[in-house]
Amino acid sequence: MEIQIRDLKEGKTGFDFGKQRSEILEIRKKSGIVVKEFEVRGFITKSRLEYFLKLNVKTKVNLECARCLERFNRTFEEKGEYYIKIGRDRLLKKRDVEIQEDDINTIYLNEPVLNLVPLVRELILLALPMKPLCQENCRGLCPVCGKNRNTEKCDCEMEIKTPLSALKKMLKKEER
Ligand SMILES: [Zn+2]
């Protein structure tokens, strides 16, 4: 996933890397994350002064639910926008500094070759939730017997409910 920057014509050049082997990203089984597949699309706009890159990453990831610990697949999509500058010495030119915008990343390349792998890796990590849930209202594991409460019922649940229902009864009595 490399783009030869110097070979680009002025104006907009689109690219589509399609489905890629997830191994090249090296985000394997790190904190339970397994990237199954990903697709990269985007474009580079070349003008006289600079390059502008827009990236779109779509990925299917296998995650572990933070509540019930079951594994599940989910698709994420994330976009990134960057300015690309070649050669570090350009940093010192006043004009370049003025062009820089705070909310858009600027990439400085020593060679006119843009490797998309680190950018794609960053976008995928950005798209992932801090606390992944297999479903929004996942009921998690029973704190007593450890059974998955989404799929199994256990007696402990009754015990947990008992003090609450006793409290309700007490409150009802007080109302009378
Ligand atoms: Zn869950």
Ligand SMILES: [Zn+2]
């Ligand atoms: Zn239980």
